[in-house]
Amino acid sequence: MSGKRSAWNGNQQTSLTDPSKKEKGDRVLTTKVETFNNYINGEWREAVSKKTFSDINPANTEDIIGAFQASNEQDIKLAIEAANKAFPEWARTAPSKRAAILNKAADILEQNADKYASELTREEGKHVTDAKNEVLRSAQTLRFYAIEGQSYSGETFPNDDPNMKVSTEREPLGVVSVITPWNFPISIPSRKIAPALIMGNTVVFKPSSDTPLIAIRLVEALHQAGIPKGVINLVTGKASDVGDLLVTHPAIKAVTFTGSTSAGEDIHKKSSFTTRTQMELGGKNPMIVMDDADIDLAATLTVNGGFSLSGQACTGTSRVIVLEKVKEAFLEKLIAKTRALKIGNGFEEGVKIGPLANERQMKNVLNYIGIGESEGADLVYGGRRLTEGDYSLGYFIQPAIFTNVHPTMRIAKEEIFGPVIAIIGVNSYEEAIEIANDVEYGLSASIVTNNLKLAHQFTKDIQAGTVKVNRTTTGNLMNAPFGGLKKSSTSTFRESGRAGLEFFTQVKTVYVGY
Template structure:
């Protein structure tokens, strides 16, 4: 919603080292999805003119920033990590109030943001090239790396600390300047990140944040002639549009998009471990993860036992306000997202058998929030809507197979290829899964959701633009190789 700026609980854009209001004099109001009476804050509803100011600040700042030694840039990231760590409770509480995940999850994510900053701060002391033998005995030939320049960063609401950090930290350490457009639903949390950068003394113009509608600010970043690269995480529809715009003008782009992630439970699996990981991977964070488990493919010999164990555990899940002790799953992030999930649930009722959940929760604890019961369907076939389309909610679809070959074929029978996991104690099944699974992240005897910050992350098929984020792989996107020949 857009209203006139009139409260003190508002957050401004961060441009050229200063907090500035949009020239529209309008804000968007963020409310707590667990309690719609709770206003978390107001963020700027910015215009293209505001975006131009942010890019204009980042463009001249890039020369001085890239001319610093990598170790010097790293010191700023170390300082920002220290500041964020000192505010971990505050940032995590804001995250829970703004987008709904439980406080322990929010605190863990904020701690991960600290770790990401420190990891990439260390990158400032690592090599940037190689010496290559030349055919000329009197010459020296080597490679170095140049930053892209100004990088546009577009991030989603489901990980409002971790994803901005794993994009911004490598962009900055490799010498780029940044203009970040966070998802509006989590922009207050993101503003708190920039308060940490400001407190750490990051030079003016090096990191900028601007909030506003994706159709204005996100589109504007993709189209801006002074933005040399775009890194995006979000929906397939928006991501492909961003990529086409960037490609048309010759800008580098990186897209991380949807997932429809399977877990395979083999007949020899530890069923209790598989149940625990399926629930954690599929329902934690209310299923609002691109790597969340949504399809559960189980061999027929253990299908009924697994199903019984799974449904019993799902029914024990406590749903509620993520700031309350003992709550395991919070609300959907918004009314719109809740309605999307409920519409898929209704479709699932037509396509299979509802085993548990399947409704919006009501009652005193739930009436002011966007709560949906964790839901499990049985008898789902691969051509079902809920087996093919990303739901981004706490919905699991059970699918029965006889043989492992059939399980892998079913797991691959979607347009996405982000993550997948298998539970088995058979080495041959593990190896077949690793070789044959069309996914960028495959996990054995572990949930589908989760990747360590030092490891490359990205998908196959329609899940990404085939680039990788995090770890040393981030260097490939945020820099260009320059080959040097000295006679």
């Protein structure tokens, strides 16, 4: 990345000297890097404290991506005030004009897809092809809501008074806090910000501190597309420094959050009685493999669902509940397919598994692998950190496969968020369903079978918001609702699709006599 000053976002080169902890964002930096600013009230500005933090490549911790504003509550107050001031005018703006801005921003993302994909791979670690697909999907998301938002309206109701009309109107809420994770750092924000904006809300956006650059690129696109000042505001920094005010400030009318269940529960407790919340949280997603299944397909789906994005997907396959009759054949194929996966830097050809997102994440995954071994599960493949050669500067872990896992073990109950799969043997479909449902999560689930009747029964029996047959647990259509059950969500408002617009509007019923 060049250090050339931007004419419109105020980026500049700086020298960083932070305490060395070898953690992304807390490392001694003695090289010149580009500094990126917050975006508040249509301007790129430094944090009030003038402090910054660093963003580091998880595949090569010597590669410093940039310095970003270490904001505090003063910055959040400024952003909320700007959004609150901008709300009345934006709410009155014609839907077609809002849509035009989203479409133009989509054009900008598409035009810069290669550049943004490269930056995304550097800061998050996923393969550059996957990164480009994410950027392009985000552009499609903006276009989807630009269209759908122009036809999302109220209803007219028949009544017995011939001289009266009764109808509903959908109105925007006001200022919305958007708090997003690092694993899909432009796709998830897009599916929250686009419906919020098209319905007339204003936004304060706090991205993950592990992936602030791609978030800035999304906001830059909206800025270049001509969005009025104050309508969208971006503030970077640690959640511990800014998170509470994003939830508790009286001007915040809604909070949309994707992240861990523990963080979601904290937000839910701190939000006021009148603050609307939408949360997509953790998962412990099962795949059931029946004895009539295509075993090669089942192994492929498991690898794709469990190890893509290095297992760092909320819908990732983390439990495989397999009929004992085919367990050994399935395990043999699964190990063979896993062994064939190339681990490495996301810019290398053929790489399927990149680094973990940060050192904290890597240590957590390694800790769970140790827990699995101590609990008595059999680690039949992988599970070790890679430190030799090109791996020495990154957070690389071999994907791990455990078998002979008991359903009560922690690795079968708790979200790991890494490339770790627990295989549980069962003797019947009924036993498989009981185990699949016996966790606190209910995000995504899949079954592999050629029995159509059984597949249909599974869609009824499983406790999950996303249910699949002969497909991976990962992935969802942008035009279909997405969300979980139990502790995977607040089970209130869904994201994605036309249903994703509902959260960002309130209904007013109007009676007009004439």
